[in-house]
Amino acid sequence: MLRLIDAKTKVYCLIGDPVEHSISPLIFNTLFKHLGVNGVYLAFHVKPENLADAVSGFKAIGIKGFNVTIPHKIQVIKFIDYVDAKAKLINAVNVVNNCNGVLKGYNTDGYGALKALKSFDVRISGKTVTLIGAGGASRAIAFTIAYENPGKIYIVNRTLSRAEELAYSLRGRVDVRPCSFNDLYAFKEADIVINCTSVGMYPNVNESPFDCSLLKDECVVMDIVYNPVETKLLREAKALGLKTINGIPMLVYQAALAFKIWINQDPPIELMMNTAYKALGVSDVS
Numbered sequence: 671m672l673r674l675i676d677a678k679t680k681v682y683c684l685i686g687d688p689v690e691h692s693i694s695p696l697i698f699n700t701l702f703k704h705l706g707v708n709g710v711y712l713a714f715h716v717k718p719e720n721l722a723d724a725v726s727g728f729k730a731i732g733i734k735g736f737n738v739t740i741p742h743k744i745q746v747i748k749f750i751d752y753v754d755a756k757a758k759l760i761n762a763v764n765v766v767n768n769c770n771g772v773l774k775g776y777n778t779d780g781y782g783a784l785k786a787l788k789s790f791d792v793r794i795s796g797k798t799v800t801l802i803g804a805g806g807a808s809r810a811i812a813f814t815i816a817y818e819n820p821g822k823i824y825i826v827n828r829t830l831s832r833a834e835e836l837a838y839s840l841r842g843r844v845d846v847r848p849c850s851f852n853d854l855y856a857f858k859e860a861d862i863v864i865n866c867t868s869v870g871m872y873p874n875v876n877e878s879p880f881d882c883s884l885l886k887d888e889c890v891v892m893d894i895v896y897n898p899v900e901t902k903l904l905r906e907a908k909a910l911g912l913k914t915i916n917g918i919p920m921l922v923y924q925a926a927l928a929f930k931i932w933i934n935q936d937p938p939i940e941l942m943m944n945t946a947y948k949a950l951g952v953s954d955v956s
C-alpha cells in the first residue's frame with residue numbers, strides 16, 4: 671500500500687478540530703496511488719488558537735494544498751492571500767491551493783452538493799428548495815443553488831437570526847425566506863430538502879432534524895451527513911417512498927474539485943465513491 675516517499679513528494683493535508691474520523695486522507699491517497707501522483711495527504715488536528723501558526727507554517731515549508739474543515743472554514747480566510755469570488759460570497763473556504771507561495775482559497779462544498787443533485791437527475795430550476803441549517807455548509811449550498819434559478823428557497827434554522835442573516839445575504843438573487851422549524855409550509859411545499867446540519871451524524875445516529883411525514887410524495891431528500899451513510903432522516907424518507915441522496919456524492923464531488931484545483935486533473939469519480947463507501951462499511955453501493 672505504501673508508495674515510496676522521496677524528496678520530491680508533494681504534501682497535501684486536512685486541518686480541522688477534530689479530524690480523526692475524516693475519510694479524506696483515504697480518498698486522496700488512493701487517488702495519488704491510482705494516478706501515479708507523487709503526493710501524500712495527511713490529517714492534522716489544529717486547535718483554533720494554532721490556526722495562524724499552522725497556515726504560516728504550511729507556507730514556510732511549501733505544503734502544496736490543504737482542505738479546511740470545522741471549525742476553521744471562516745477563520746482561515748484571515749490567514750491566506752487570496753479568496754476567490756464564490757468563496758468570498760459564501761464567506762467560507764474549504765480548499766487552499768499553494769501557488770508558488772501564494773495561498774489561494776476556494777469553496778467546493780456548494781459545487782459538490784449541486785453535482786450530487788445533478789447526478790441523481792434532480793433539477794433545481796423552478797423548484798422549492800428547503801435547506802435545514804444556516805451554518806457554513808448551508809451558506810455554500812444556498813449560494814450555489816441560488817444561481818440555478820430555483821422557484822424559492824426556504825432556510826430553516828434552530829436559531830432564526832442565522833437563517834435571517836443568510837436569507838438577507840441572498841436577497842435580490844432569489845426568492846428566499848428564513849423559517850423556524852415551526853413553519854411547516856417550508857416542509858410541506860418543498861420539492862427538495864437538504865439537511866445541512868450535523869443532526870444524525872455519528873455518534874448521534876438516532877437523531878433526525880425533522881419529521882419526514884410532512885413532505886410531499888415527490889420530494890427529494892438529501893443529507894450532507896455521510897457517517898452513517900444512511901442517516902435516520904434518509905431511512906425514514908425511504909420508508910415513505912421518497913427519493914433520497916446520501917452524503918457520499920457531495921463529499922466525493924467536493925473532493926474531486928479540490929483535486930482538480932491542486933493537480934489540474936479530473937479524478938476518477940467511481941474510484942472515489944467506492945473508496946468512500948468501503949471506508950464507511952458499505953459494500954453494496956447500488
Ligand code: ATR
Binds near residue numbers: 740806829869
Ligand atoms: P457547518 O459549517 O458544518 O455548517 P456550523 O456553521 O456550526 O457548521 O452550522 C451548524 C448548523 O447545524 C447550524 O445551522 C446549527 O443550528 P444553529 O445555528 O441554531 O446552531 C445546526 N445544528 C447543529 N446542531 C443542531 C441541532 N441539534 N438541532 C438543530 N440544528 C442544529
